Amino acid sequence: MRTIIVDDEEPARLVLREFLSAHEEIKIVAECANGFDAVKAITDSQPDLLILDIQMPKLNGFEVLELVDRPPSVIFATAYNQYAVKAFEVHAVDYILKPYSKERLTEALDHAKEHLKKKPLPVQELAAAVGMRSTPLERILVKDGSKVHVIPVDKIDYIEAQDDYVSIKTEGKTHLKQERMAELEKELDAAKFVRVHRSYILNLERIARI
Incomplete structure (x- = not known):
């Protein structure tokens, strides 16, 4: 899977890159530290998968998706669970809370593979572990x-x-x-x-x- 990593914190990108190195099917085609760079990278690279932080400068993760005409499959990786409702409303395949384990990331990647096969898992099942709460637009x-x-x-x-x-x-x-x-x-x-x-x-x- 052609994958783009988007996170404004370099240590978070380093950890994610290390975890992904254990998955031969993952090819990282771009890394971005802010939302505007992410929009450009997605448009240019047309990835299969986007692993996306939410709280970032310039544009947040949801705004990135809003500006992309045909977004890829998305795994949100964030330290905040209050965005879970909106994440699944924009058809995220999973929502993982930092700090996450290698096993949790592997589970999310399995969900992404199922999604790419046109067999998305039920929203209720994906959301159950994160305590879904909504947050108003800012x-x-x-x-x-x-x-x-x-x-x-x-x-x-x-x-x-x-x-x-x-x-x-x-x-x-x-x-x-x-x-x-x-x-x-x-x-x-x-x-x-x-x-x-x-x-x-x-x-x-x-x-x-x-």
Whole structure:
């Protein structure tokens, strides 16, 4: 399996590379220390497998996948279990918590092989060991041609539904993102964002400042 390693911590990449050396079927085609390099490497190399950290500078692991047109099979390797729900929503084949053992990595690689054979394991089975909890979005990415706009959610005034898109109003600007309103609503903090109409979500904190 052609594999890319993405982690902003060099010691973590060294450990992972050592563990992977025991697997002859794994060929590491790139190593990346940040999200932007990862997007480029995935686009250029078209790997079979991505072993991806979540908390990284510039772009986090989920944002990397959002910017890739055809993401490969993904194993998330992270020190935090609160992202497990979202990991399986983006069809990760496994989610391993640092520090992990050689045996746990081997198990994750077996899941990746099954996924590549079009026999993915049930999400419930994969998630059971990590205590799934969801965490609200902190920022939203919007692709605009070759540019990427990073919008902190606390800067959003309101969001308007437009068919299969959402129009995000922030600081006097409008950004159009291809995502359904219902899906975006699930990812926002319900204590800060409220859907007041089938077509509108308001940021309560921004209203308080008017």
